[in-house]
Amino acid sequence: MAVNNVVHVNECGLPLNAIEWLVKHHQSKAQERGQMIRDLQLKQGSFVVDAGCGPGLWTPLLAQAIGANGNILGIDISTEALVTAQRRSSDTWYSHYVQYKRAALERLPIDYGEADLIFSANVSQYLPDPVATFASMAPYLKQGGRIAIKDIDFGEMHFHGIDAGLQARVFQARERWEWDRIQQGYAYEDSWVGSKLAGYLRAAGFKDVEEKTYRIERRFPLVPNFRFYLQGIAEWFVCEGAPYLSREDMNAWLHCFQSGTCNVMDQEDFMSEETEYVVIGHWDVSRPRYYSDMHIDNARLNHLDS
Structure with a gap:
């Protein structure tokens, strides 16, 4: 998802949602993300909502999975991202059955009971109340429809070739800051959300919740795109002044990724490891009532008023 008006940027001024x-x-x-979509085993002709679609990066993968008789609706709150998504999909083989609309996740621009799948990638980390948001999306699913939430968990990230103590201090400082930063006027963020998603979906009333993990490892030499990705992540860990990290540790951390002569990514023993989560929940309209149903009821009222 591309988020409007994000406050934080990394040390080079690049927002991680740019x-x-x-x-x-x-x-x-690309390889792992293609496998994530294949593992969803989408039926041909399905109607998929890409909730928080950003610039439409998942559209080709979803389109291939549902075929020419399917339909995709991408929604996002960022106009810039939607314009980019529309431009990326124009003149493609799937352009005639893809639409993009500006909308919030809690108020999808479709009828209740219409979607076969709601797919949402790298969005839940920005949700202050993910249970409420997931519960609000549930009524838009058909009976037996599914929600699939994909996100990160930096508790599973590790860089070989960097001092383990330094890594621990950097990660712990960032995690502590994410608990406190909203009180300082920053947008909500939880970069450790991946391992929590299954619990959130169960609390939102979804049944038969499945959790799948995808281990992503890259070794030296890194391809340019992955190097660019890691550069942004490394700088992001110490953005916003890194208030719970010493200046010495911040400088040492940045030196690992910015040095022209001893950049850790240029070392033959360098390896990056991380895990991405895809959690799937099934929707049963006849299920017992949950506390989270108040969010669904509120969503219905808002939908009728719109």
């Missing part, structure tokens, strides 16, 4: 960074990040993990 379209250029999103595109190169996506391309650097």
